[in-house]
Amino acid sequence: MSERVITPRSRGFLFLDSHPAGCARLVEEMWQAAPAPERAPDGAPVALVVGSSAGYGLAATIAGLARAGIRGIGVCFEKAPTERRTATAGWYRTAATAELARRHGHEMVFLNGDAFSDGMKDQVAGLLRERFGRLDHLVYSVAAPRRTDPDTGAVHTSVLKPIGEAYRTKTLVFDGEGTPEVKVVETPPAEGDDIAQTVAVMGGADWERWVDHLADRGLLADGFTTAALSYIGSPLTDGIYRQGTIGAAKSHLEATARTLNERLDKLVGGRAVTSVNGAAVTQSSTAIPGIALYVGLLRGALGEGMVPPIAQLADLWDQLTGARPLEVDEDGRVRLDAWELNSAVQAAVTERWDTATTETISHLADLDWFHAEVQRLYGFAVPGIDYTAPTATQVPWPEATA
Numbered sequence: 125m126s127e128r129v130i131t132p133r134s135r136g137f138l139f140l141d142s143h144p145a146g147c148a149r150l151v152e153e154m155w156q157a158a159p160a161p162e163r164a165p166d167g168a169p170v171a172l173v174v175g176s177s178a179g180y181g182l183a184a185t186i187a188g189l190a191r192a193g194i195r196g197i198g199v200c201f202e203k204a205p206t207e208r209r210t211a212t213a214g215w216y217r218t219a220a221t222a223e224l225a226r227r228h229g230h231e232m233v234f235l236n237g238d239a240f241s242d243g244m245k246d247q248v249a250g251l252l253r254e255r256f257g258r259l260d261h262l263v264y265s266v267a268a269p270r271r272t273d274p275d276t277g278a279v280h281t282s283v284l285k286p287i288g289e290a291y292r293t294k295t296l297v298f299d300g301e302g303t304p305e306v307k308v309v310e311t312p313p314a315e316g317d318d319i320a321q322t323v324a325v326m327g328g329a330d331w332e333r334w335v336d337h338l339a340d341r342g343l344l345a346d347g348f349t350t351a352a353l354s355y356i357g358s359p360l361t362d363g364i365y366r367q368g369t370i371g372a373a374k375s376h377l378e379a380t381a382r383t384l385n386e387r388l389d390k391l392v393g394g395r396a397v398t399s400v401n402g403a404a405v406t407q408s409s410t411a412i413p414g415i416a417l418y419v420g421l422l423r424g425a426l427g428e429g430m431v432p433p434i435a436q437l438a439d440l441w442d443q444l445t446g447a448r449p450l451e452v453d454e455d456g457r458v459r460l461d462a463w464e465l466n467s468a469v470q471a472a473v474t475e476r477w478d479t480a481t482t483e484t485i486s487h488l489a490d491l492d493w494f495h496a497e498v499q500r501l502y503g504f505a506v507p508g509i510d511y512t513a514p515t516a517t518q519v520p521w522p523e524a525t526a
């Protein structure tokens with residue numbers, strides 16, 4: 125098996141390789157950070173997490189295992205290692221999550237493939253039928269640039285654009301030496317069918333298709349609950365996010381929750397909600413113009429007061445499993461973003477945003493943290509890992525754990 129020293133090489137916030145040992149260590153840290161349940165859960169609820177290998181979906185998987193005691197299935201889309209390149213970070217994180225699940229005695233199967241396809245839905249239905257029984261909970265946390273519609277074969281592409289007029293925002297970039305620069309970038313407005321395309325990828329269609337697929341086959345348990353992840357965010361990012369094409373998709377997702385909720389109530393006494401979470405550094409979020417600056421400033425203002433995804437998702441599991449009642453806002457959304465959107469925090473971030481320039485940024489934003497978080501998405505900058513040591517990159521996709 126080939127071993128080599130893996131060095132971080134990046135273009136902007138995207139890295140070419142990832143580090144298996146760093147990824148594994150981060151997964152262990154997330155598991156340890158998941159707050160233990162107040163009392164042991166009764167039985168092991170059967171759960172499916174779609175988008176289980178990164179960001180909020182990984183937090184859902186780990187918090188589900190460590191706090192809610194789930195067994196079940198994770199679905200994600202990751203690349204295997206090759207002779208030249210490492211696997212994607214999500215591949216290594218999945219291997220590490222499976223190992224932890226096994227060690228803690230949780231039965232967990234991870235499937236690698238396109239969650240948007242009916243083939244993947246059939247595979248999950250088959251596993252539920254043969255192995256797990258009916259599904260108690262589904263967390264939907266996919267962030268993807270493209271979706272092939274299984275009915276038409278059309279490929280939809282999601283874009284990050286404002287609606288109506290061009291959007292100018294300050295943004296944070298790092299040059300080759302890692303020196304930060306605050307720049308102004310302008311994004312042209314959505315045109316043609318940009319909005320419909322983005323809604324087709326990031327709206328509620330695929331989530332609904334998953335629920336219908338499993339409901340039609342009698343695979344939803346009584347009292348089944350499901351949550352899809354959403355974001356509202358600050359007025360500072362409104363133009364590109366909530367009022368932009370991705371915001372249109374999130375509104376569609378939230379409307380889907382309302383219709384699914386009615387349907388599930390009648391069908392199995394179930395519930396469907398969206399879960400609005402706070403800003404976090406993920407591969408998807410760093411692609412949004414202005415978000416890197418916003419998150420860096422948010423951390424500058426809040427420090428350790430930022431609530432990490434694992435803590436938010438532990439709270440979501442408590443609500444999905446009934447350990448505490450589901451609490452929704454007037455639009456039927458679970459709100460796990462109060463720590464970010466409260467007015468004192470927003471006022472502090474806005475003040476920093478207004479005065480942020482290349483000269484002032486290192487005093488206003490927590491750039492060390494942000495830079496390290498971006499590297500940690502790929503398993504780099506993890507304390508305790510020897511990055512000079514040759515490392516095996518050929519980590520197999522995990523076998524089902526029993």
Ligand SMILES: NC(=O)c1ccc[n+]([C@@H]2O[C@H](COP(=O)([O-])OP(=O)(O)OC[C@H]3O[C@@H](n4cnc5c(N)ncnc54)[C@H](O)[C@@H]3O)[C@@H](O)[C@H]2O)c1
Pocket residue numbers: 174175176177178179180181182199200201202214237238239240265266267268269353354355400401402403404405406407408409
């Ligand atoms: N990052 C944030 O700041 C933030 C805040 C609030 C809500 N959210 C929401 O959380 C959700 C997940 O976003 P994230 O930032 O954690 O993303 P991410 O990029 O970290 O993770 C995306 C996940 O989706 C999976 N995936 C992508 N395409 C797939 C496909 N075709 N089939 C199967 N799996 C696929 C990936 O493997 C990965 O597990 C999104 O709905 C996002 O809007 C994110």
